[in-house]
Structure formats: C-alpha cells, structure tokens
Amino acid sequence: MASTSEVGHTKNVDNFETLISYCTGYEALYNPSNTNITIPNLTTLFDESKASVKLVKTTESPFNNIEGQRKLVFKPLRPLATKVLGALRASGAPATVIADAETINRKIQGKRADNTIVVPQPGETPKNKISVSQQSFDMLIDHFEKLIELIAIELRYNPNEEPLKVANLIDYKKQLEIINTKVKNAYTPYRNAMIARDKMLYNPETGLVAISQLVKNYVKSVFNASSPEYKLINKLHFKTILK
Numbered sequence: 001m002a003s004t005s006e007v008g009h010t011k012n013v014d015n016f017e018t019l020i021s022y023c024t025g026y027e028a029l030y031n032p033s034n035t036n037i038t039i040p041n042l043t044t045l046f047d048e049s050k051a052s053v054k055l056v057k058t059t060e061s062p063f064n065n066i067e068g069q070r071k072l073v074f075k076p077l078r079p080l081a082t083k084v085l086g087a088l089r090a091s092g093a094p095a096t097v098i099a100d101a102e103t104i105n106r107k108i109q110g111k112r113a114d115n116t117i118v119v120p121q122p123g124e125t126p127k128n129k130i131s132v133s134q135q136s137f138d139m140l141i142d143h144f145e146k147l148i149e150l151i152a153i154e155l156r157y158n159p160n161e162e163p164l165k166v167a168n169l170i171d172y173k174k175q176l177e178i179i180n181t182k183v184k185n186a187y188t189p190y191r192n193a194m195i196a197r198d199k200m201l202y203n204p205e206t207g208l209v210a211i212s213q214l215v216k217n218y219v220k221s222v223f224n225a226s227s228p229e230y231k232l233i234n235k236l237h238f239k240t241i242l243k
Contacts, residue, residue, distance in 0.1 A: 006057075008241045012201055013049050015236045016208050019215060020046060022233050032218050036211060045200075049208045052197040059190040066179070066186045070137070073179045077140060080163065080172070081108045081147060087164050091156040101150055107143045137180050144173055202240050209238045 020042045023030045032038060085105045089098055151157040152166050162168055201208045216233055223229040 005241050008239055009053050009056075009197065009201060012208060012238050012241075013046065013053055015238060016042075016046050016049065016212055019212055019233055019236050022229075023215060023219070026219075026222075026229060029222060030219070034214065034218070036206070037215050037218060042211070042215070045208060045211060049197075049200050052193070052200040055193040056190070056197050059186075059193045063183070063186040063190040066182050070179045070183050073175055074137065074140065076172075077144060077176070078109055080169075081105050081144065083161075084147060084151060084164055084169065087159040087161070088151055088154065088157055091154070091158070093154050093156045097150065097154055101147060104143055104147045104150065108140060108147070137176075137183075141173065141176050141180060144169075144176065148173060198242060202242055209240050212236070212238045 020039065023042070024039055030039070035041060082105065085098075085101050088101050148166060148169050151169075157166075159165060199207070202210075204210055216230075219233055220230045
C-alpha cells in the first residue's frame with residue numbers, strides 16, 4: 001500500500017492536470033502575461049512532474065527489495081554473536097578478553113552496560129540524537145569485525161562448531177558488507193529521484209504547487225472571486241509535502 005505522502009504527490013499532479021483542463025476550457029479568456037502559467041508551459045510542467053513521481057516509484061522497488069534482503073542477511077548476527085561469546089567463555093580465555101568481548105556483544109545486541117535493552121532495529125534512528133546502542137548497519141558490521149579480531153588472536157578460541165570458526169565468521173562478515181553496500185547503491189538513485197521530484201513539485205517559485213497558486217490568482221483576477229470559473233479551480237487542493 002502506498003504511503004500517505006506518496007498518494008499526496010500523485011494527487012497534486014492529478015489535480016494539476018485537472019487545473020490545466022479547466023484553464024484550457026476558458027479558451028481565449030485565459031491569456032496570462034506571465035509565460036510560466038501559459039497552457040503550453042503548464043502542460044510541460046505537468047509532464048515533467050508526472051515523470052518525476054513515476055521515477056521515484058521505479059527506483060523505490062529495487063531499493064525495497066534489496067533492503068528486505070539485507071534484513072534477512074543481518075537477522076542471524078545477534079544470536080551468532082552471543083554464541084561466539086559463549087564459545088569464548090567455554091574456551092577458558094582470560095577474563096580481560098571475555099570482558100572485551102562482552103562489551104562488543106552488548107553493542108551488537110543493542111544493550112547498555114547495565115543490560116538495558118535499546119529497542120530500535122538495525123538501521124533505525126533512535127529517538128535520542130546520540131545513539132548509545134550505535135545500531136546502524138555500518139556500526140553493527142564494525143562491532144562484529146572487532147569481535148572477530150578479538151577472538152582471532154585468542155589461541156584458546158578454537159570451537160568445533162563450523163559456524164563459530166573464525167574463517168566462517170569472516171565469510172559472514174563479508175556477506176554483511178556486500179549486502180550493505182548493495183542497499184547503499186540502490187538507495188542513491190531512489191534518493192536522487194525523490195530530490196528531483198520535490199524540486200519539481202515544491203520549489204517555492206517554479207514548483208507545481210507554487211505555479212498552481214499563480215494560476216488561481218490569475219483566474220481570480222480575470223473572473224473575480226465569486227465567479228463559477230474561479231470557484232471551479234479553487235476547489236482543487238495542492239499541498240506541499242516535504243519530509
């Protein structure tokens with residue numbers, strides 16, 4: 001289901017098309033001196049705005065797909081880190097090494113030093129501006145890498161379980177890095193498309209919403225505020241939607 005904001009962008013464009021239709025229907029009476037609101041230029045703005053909204057949808061799909069894959073790849077990370085910590089404890093490693101591993105694992109789990117759980121999921125921004133849990137995907141990879149580096153130099157850490165072996169942990173870390181990079185690469189065109197759409201629709205001087213108000217002002221000046229012509233287009237609502 002499309003978000004409320006995405007529906008709003010589309011509604012703005014649809015209403016703008018209706019606005020053009022009404023103005024075209026005024027025929028020779030619609031003759032503005034401002035070239036920005038002539039029918040040809042309004043039509044061009046509509047076409048470009050519609051294309052910009054479509055491009056956002058086109059680039060959003062692959063981004064959502066790869067982002068979903070990232071969640072699946074990252075899902076085993078927390079339980080795996082806990083198992084690594086357990087294997088390290090069982091190995092008889094020095095207390096200082098275990099303490100360092102516990103600190104790293106708390107960061108991976110999203111816990112404070114007092115074991116208070118921090119709820120946000122990987123990649124989400126906590127309500128507080130400074131994240132104690134450092135839960136971005138980049139930071140999770142960084143924490144996991146530090147855990148691997150710590151156990152890799154601990155000679156007593158030599159589990160028989162394949163998933164817990166250092167070489168396999170390194171391979172998993174590479175998988176995390178690869179999928180995380182893919183998400184970043186997919187987000188770039190999606191984000192650029194959103195920026196382009198917002199400029200096209202919401203630039204305070206040349207955007208679709210601003211131009212629609214100029215058209216309303218012009219029609220009002222030609223027919224007057226109580227005229228059916230003005231009331232017709234004044235019913236069309238345009239809303240600036242910026243995140």
